[in-house]
Amino acid sequence: MERLQKVIAQAGIASRRKAEELIQQGSVKVNGKVVKELGTKVTRNDRIEVDGIQIEKEEPVYFMLYKPTGVISSVKDEKGRKAVTDFFPMVKERIFPIGRLDYDTSGLLLLTNDGEFANLLMHPRNEIEKVYIAKVKGIIDNEKVRKLQRGVILEDGKTAPAKVKVLGSDRKKETALVEITIHEGRNRQVRRMFEAVGCKVTKLKRERYAFLGLGALRPGDGRALTPHEVKQLRAFASATK
Structure with missing residues (x-):
């Protein structure tokens, strides 16, 4: 079982702090009932709704991409330009980039479906x-x-x-x-x-x-982060507070 606010954050809905606010405001339901207690724990079988929309709970995944130039750091683009998620056609989870690289900038970019992890790495106080x-x-x-x-x-x-x-x-x-x-x-x-x-x-x-480099990746190549790398990134961010 995991805390409700953590599950909401991992689903990419909001940061954990914002998720706590949503719970306290009565915007979250578990199995059809409004829950306002921050200590509430849920299982993967529980139905969770935020503002009336059911969240999809996925196993967290973590990737690295060597972003080429001429690609946007987004899930999709209204103008039809190539997006970073297009390099992971076999990934079923709803991944998104952690931060961004400009359209004309290449290099290392991380992607995940874990909102809490993304917020941890992007928070200014962690100085990655x-x-x-x-x-x-x-x-x-x-x-x-x-x-x-x-x-x-x-x-x-x-x-x-x-x-x-x-x-x-x-x-x-x-x-x-x-x-x-x-x-x-x-x-x-x-x-x-x-x-x-x-x-x-x-x-x-x-x-x-942080400590991650591109290694042997070429522009457009991507790979999954190892569990050890994910653990290191969490520790790295926490240590810089």
Whole structure:
């Protein structure tokens, strides 16, 4: 048996905290009866409804994808563009991406049907590190590196300090290859950070998420995470609080 709010979160309906609010508001029914007690435990055979809609309880699954460019980080797209879930046609569970990578950004992306797990990894307080390799147009000097490391001012506020390493540069072409590590997840954040110091990102790839790397995966390849990797990710997120 599991706590009701945990089952709701794992179904991807809401975070556990939001699920608790829904229960207390009387929005949740178990076997046709409204339940407001947060300590309520349920089994897989119980019928659970949230706002009148029955939730589908699935076994949690966890995947890694090497997202190619030109693919959206969504379950589906109204414009008919390829979505990250299209790379898992044999997966019956309703998986969704944990966070997102921009349409023009490639690299490591995690997918799951476990809402609680996704919320744990995405919560800002857990500061999960993401490592990107950026090809930029413009000279990256020491001052610009220091600015990125300290945090730069964007329209939605100052970014947290980043780790920055220049991997190579071509002063004649005014291009550079830079490794940057951040733990925030703002929209197009890495691109906007470089723009803030006068450089334009022409190519961007996420190389690492927490301790996970792409390994031998090629663009469009995916694999299931091992139980040990899932356990490590949970511990990793909890340890960074």
